Amino acid sequence: MTSDSNPLQASAVTPDADATWQTDVRAGVRHAGDLVSLPLSPAERAAAQEAAANHKVRIPKAYLDLIDWNDPADPIRLQVIPQPEELVEHEGELDDPIADHGFSPVPRLTHRHADRVLLFPTYQCAVYCRFCFRKESLTSIGRGFSREALEPAFAYIAEHPEIREVILTGGDPLSLPDKALVEIRTRIEAIAHVRLLRIHTRVPVALPSRVTAGLVSALEGRLMVTVVTHFNHPREITNATEMACRTLRQAGFVLLNQSVLLKGVNDTVEVLEELCRELMYRLGVKPYYLHHGDLARGMAHRRTTIAQGQTLAEALRARLSGICNPVYVLDLPEGGGKVPLGPCYVEARDGENWRIRGLDGEVRGYREVVET
Ligand SMILES: *Cc1c(COP(=O)(O)O)cnc(C)c1O
Ligand code: SF4
Secondary structure (H helix, E strand, C coil): CCCCCCHHHCCCCCCHHHHHHHHHHHCCECCHHHHHHCCCCHHHHHHHHHHHHHCCCCECHHHHCCCCCCCCCCHHHHHHCCCHHHHCCCCCCECCCCCCHHHCCCCCEEEEECCEEEECCCCCCCCCCCCCCCHHHHHHCCCCCCHHHHHHHHHHHHHCCCCCEEEECCCCHHHCCHHHHHHHHHHHHCCCCCCEEEEECCHHHHCHHHCCHHHHHHHCCCCEEEEEECCCCHHHCCHHHHHHHHHHHHCCCEEEEEEECCCCCCCCHHHHHHHHHHHHHHHCCEEEEEECCCCECCCHHHCCCHHHHHHHHHHHHHHCCHHHCCEEEEEEHHHCEEEECCCCCEEEEECCEEEEECCCCCEEEEECCCCC
């Protein structure tokens, strides 16, 4: 396979299950030129080509079909259709908001926490999200999978016994063909100290037909497998996404979800509450993180303030069961890692005497009693 091949436009002869998702890809938006056939607003139409030059455009048909074109603020539309505001960059926005590159000892690998690494097998995605914090990498690197490119990363993991978890991210690892996934999984599981394979993906959301029996068996092996999906809005939860998640769960994979807090898309307590409940109760996907918007370029119009995020996180904590409740985090620039931004219930402390606010809003005293 060459480094430029696009797996999403792959091979002529395929089994039926693969034909289904490949049709879904072909019938969708594959590049900026395809946008002209959509009922865009005049402002979107004017911005489309320039915005697409900054960040690629790709939308599978299944995801495109979720858009209600009568609603200019449709939450699916705002995630994938280039918006004129993207062209406005603000002071303080960054190319590499969470310092992936600063912690990269070898190409295609980021090692910031001792026990886990990020591995980037591809910089392509099934869908390109306008708010992506890696959009600069996706645009400038723009390469697909190549076996040779990953060799230094595999060697690095083998030489570092402290690494227990390998996180496939990108790009979207599940945009790769089954054969490539088998190869990557086999190489990783041959390294005895690795325990868990984690996959960060939007495929179950945007291209659920890609979750085939072949995909599942490509991932099954010695390692515990965790699939971290990326649902941002309850409207993304459909019969098709439900079926994809069921297939992954039945394989015994642990399913988690991370969402990005996006102004105008999911920045109300009602939307987030429904999203988190339906993720857990309908899809069997545990809400893991709610990310504060990263400092990706041209995304000021989608970011909330941290104070707004904290208010939402506190309301969720009061309304949702523990298993439905995500942790609100900020991935600090310069590689500070993901830190929880609250809610925080501690109001004051005087020695062993604490003042702590309850979920009902009332502040109570709590005195520590420990053996001294
Ligand atoms: C997000 C991230 C991880 C995973 O962090 P968890 O808190 O375990 O989900 C690991 N390495 C890097 C560099 C990351 O950015
Ligand atoms: S799928 Fe993930 S990596 Fe790809 S554009 Fe969307 S957020 Fe970025």
